[in-house]
């Protein structure tokens with residue numbers, strides 16, 4: 001006997017080799033918070049009332065795996081609307097960063113903010129994501145750049161998991177920018193990150209994975225390699241902000257380190273693609289940053305596809321390059337701006353997003369044994385999720401098998 005069963009619904013399982021892994025008239029059952037059965041309703045045997053304690057007649061619509069936002073900087077102090085205005089007047093993201101604005105302006109605001117303030121502000125930004133059926137999210141540090149503030153950000157990320165119905169993967173991003181105290185000694189700062197900040201954060205159980213920003217305005221490949229070595233000492237998986245504004249070979253470096261993902265990738269070249277395909281590194285596309293910064297160079301989607309590199313899609317939610325708090329809008333941008341199909345965009349926020357976080361055994365598809373996190377949508381076709389802009393057709397978020405929100 002199952003705990004619950006959903007019928008009279010389409011299933012986009014995101015499993016198997018067909019787009020969406022579609023089952024038109026499906027059934028999905030839950031036992032002890034995990035998926036216990038999934039398939040065509042016609043394959044259920046016996047009267048459905050006898051199969052589960054609770055039977056939900058969905059009355060049409062579609063169920064998909066719950067969404068996963070696999071790249072965010074959602075914990076931060078302040079806002080950067082002033083920089084938005086300056087960019088509209090012609091200043092570039094890199095100009096603003098070099099003049100001490102950009103990431104460093106958010107560092108100042110984040111250092112000043114209390115833990116309670118950071119938690120309250122992040123919670124306000126998370127609500128719209130959760131209402132879209134996000135039940136797992138990655139949250140990076142990287143706006144502290146000193147020991148106390150990096151730990152503070154990561155504690156807030158952990159507190160989010162305790163307070164809100166969402167699983168949080170924390171990512172240590174101490175190598176996000178060179179802070180003012182180390183302005184003339186980036187190498188010294190990298191040593192400090194590797195020798196003091198990362199070990200301090202790990203010791204407190206605050207780090208699930210390690211990231212860095214490989215870019216002319218941030219850290220060189222040699223510096224990133226040192227951060228990866230430090231992560232390896234703690235057996236932590238790595239990922240990288242790579243090839244966002246130029247091609248420094250970051251993706252190949254990440255792939256060589258067995259990275260879970262390389263993210264942004266507008267300037268990714270053939271060598272990087274090949275290296276990622278070989279290591280199984282996920283390409284995380286962040287169209288919100290491309291859109292916000294009015295970039296023109298697109299990531300090489302056709303070549304990634306051809307090489308068989310898994311493609312994920314995330315908000316990159318942050319106060320500078322991507323002030324975005326909708327994964328559905330981000331999926332639309334991935335289609336319209338980058339040429340993904342709606343099925344690829346949904347795989348990018350479910351199965352491949354799970355892979356980018358190393359969670360694919362538990363999340364990302366409707367398969368027996370995985371966590372029973374899924375979403376019911378009032379839609380006629382799964383492609384509707386990427387097609388509308390600013391409309392949220394989510395009716396119910398099912399978390400650990402329990403409906404948690406009826407919209």
Ligand code: NIG
Nearest residue numbers: 103213241289316318320321
């Ligand atoms: O993913 N590229 C580096 N980091 C962030 C931007 C952070 C910021 O501008 O505050 C990104 O786009």
Ligand code: FE
Nearest residue numbers: 071073241316
């Ligand atoms: Fe980012």
